[in-house]
Amino acid sequence: MTAGPRRDTRGIVDAPDLFAHVRFRRREPAAGLRPYLEHYWLIDWDLTEPYAAHVVPHPSVNLVFQRYEAGDGPRERSGYAEVAGVDPGLFARKLAGRGRVCGVQFRPGGFRPFAPGRPVSAWTGLRADAAGALRLPPPVGAVLDPDDEDARVAALDAFLLALEPRPDPRATLAMAVADRVRTDRTVLRVDRLAQDAGLSARSLQRLFSAYVGVGPKWVILRYRIHEALERAGSDAAVDWAWLAADLGYSDQAHLVRDFTATVGVPPTAFAPR
Numbered sequence: 001m002t003a004g005p006r007r008d009t010r011g012i013v014d015a016p017d018l019f020a021h022v023r024f025r026r027r028e029p030a031a032g033l034r035p036y037l038e039h040y041w042l043i044d045w046d047l048t049e050p051y052a053a054h055v056v057p058h059p060s061v062n063l064v065f066q067r068y069e070a071g072d073g074p075r076e077r078s079g080y081a082e083v084a085g086v087d088p089g090l091f092a093r094k095l096a097g098r099g100r101v102c103g104v105q106f107r108p109g110g111f112r113p114f115a116p117g118r119p120v121s122a123w124t125g126l127r128a129d130a131a132g133a134l135r136l137p138p139p140v141g142a143v144l145d146p147d148d149e150d151a152r153v154a155a156l157d158a159f160l161l162a163l164e165p166r167p168d169p170r171a172t173l174a175m176a177v178a179d180r181v182r183t184d185r186t187v188l189r190v191d192r193l194a195q196d197a198g199l200s201a202r203s204l205q206r207l208f209s210a211y212v213g214v215g216p217k218w219v220i221l222r223y224r225i226h227e228a229l230e231r232a233g234s235d236a237a238v239d240w241a242w243l244a245a246d247l248g249y250s251d252q253a254h255l256v257r258d259f260t261a262t263v264g265v266p267p268t269a270f271a272p273r
Contacts, residue, residue, distance in 0.1 A: 005039035010226040013054035013090075013263065015233065021051045022095065025149070029104075030157040035172075036110035036165055040156055042149060043101040050096040056229060056262055057087040059178065059212055059219045061111035061123060063104040063130060065143040070097035081130035081138035083115075085123030086213040090264050102143050102152055104160065108182075108219065109174030109211045113165035120213035136162055173197065174211035177204070181219050185227070188248035190216045224248070225262045228255060232267055240267055 005026035009015035018024065022045040029037045038060065045051075067079035112120055115134060123133075130138040142155035177197050181187050193216055194204040208216050224247045231238050244255035260266045 008230070009233075010230050011056045011058055013056065013229065013233075018053055021045060021047060022053070027149070027153050029153075030161060033157065033160050033165075035167075035175075036106060036113060037160075038105040038107050038110075040153060041101075041103045041105060042152065043103075044099070045095050046098045047096060050094055052092060052094050054264075055091045056222070056225060057091050058105070058226075059086050059108045059214055059222055061085055061106045061120060061213065063106075063134075063138075065102040065138065065140055066100070067144050068095075068097070068099045070099070079140045079144045081140050081143075083123060083126075083128045083130050083133040085120070085126045085128075088125055088214070088218075090262060100144055102156065104156060107175045108178035109171050111213075112171050112174075112211045113168050114160070114163050116166075116168075119210040121209045124213040134163060170207060171211050174207050177207075177216070178212055178219055181216070182223050185247070187220060190220070193220075221258060222262075224255075225259060228259055228267065229263065238267070 005028055012018055022043050025042045027040040027042060028034070029040060038058075062084040063081065064084055065079065065081045066076075068076045071077045106114075109120075111123075136159065139155055139159050143152055143159075146152050146155075177193065180196075181193065187193055190204065191201050194201045197204060199207065204216055208214065208219070212219065214222075227247060228243060231243055240255065241252045244252040247255065249255045249258075256266055
């Protein structure tokens with residue numbers, strides 16, 4: 001497990017452009033929550049022109065408190081909280097006027113102890129009202145009202161600790177296996193990953209369905225795309241044939257296909273941006 005919030009921008013499409021339009025911060029949760037959470041992420045904006053943000057999501061569940069001054073309805077303008085399951089595609093959100101989002105990114109495998117009644121795959125691709133998804137009502141005002149960032153973090157800590165997540169050995173195993181996929185670029189095959197975890201491939205599939213929400217092959221692919229996106233966003237020219245081989249693809253065409261399907265544009269169209 002990593003110590004403190006991540007510093008990379010993996011998954012954010014055109015991170016410099018996003019950071020030029022919004023205030024984006026990551027904050028560390030309370031010690032008792034760190035085994036389950038990646039970090040909190042806080043965004044505030046005050047825009048004179050609308051801006052569209054795009055993210056290739058991590059294989060993580062998020063709890064998102066949000067308020068949009070220019071929202072379409074009273075719920076968006078007053079603020080609400082929702083559980084966002086793992087998003088299989090590209091996430092896009094149009095931002096306008098003023099607004100605020102305070103998010104909780106769970107580790108892949110870390111959400112189930114907070115909502116043990118359903119497999120995490122039941123949330124995949126869905127955005128559900130947090131009041132119905134969790135056993136306590138979310139403190140929307142306490143999280144979104146304060147301008148004091150520390151007060152917002154404290155409200156998130158208090159709410160999540162009150163949900164009393166209990167240690168779950170299978171959640172711990174799922175988090176460890178998913179973290180290995182993220183940090184070890186030599187992990188390319190599900191059967192080898194399962195063998196190293198002491199499981200059959202089928203058992204690993206069931207574990208990921210129940211605790212991560214998507215299969216291990218999908219997680220391997222998503223982290224490959226994150227790496228390709230990070231390289232494409234750099235200033236250096238990208239040798240896509242070399243990168244495809246480095247990421248374990250059989251050829252450049254397969255990387256281009258997966259990148260295009262996930263990000264929405266081919267690497268050659270994205271890189272100059």
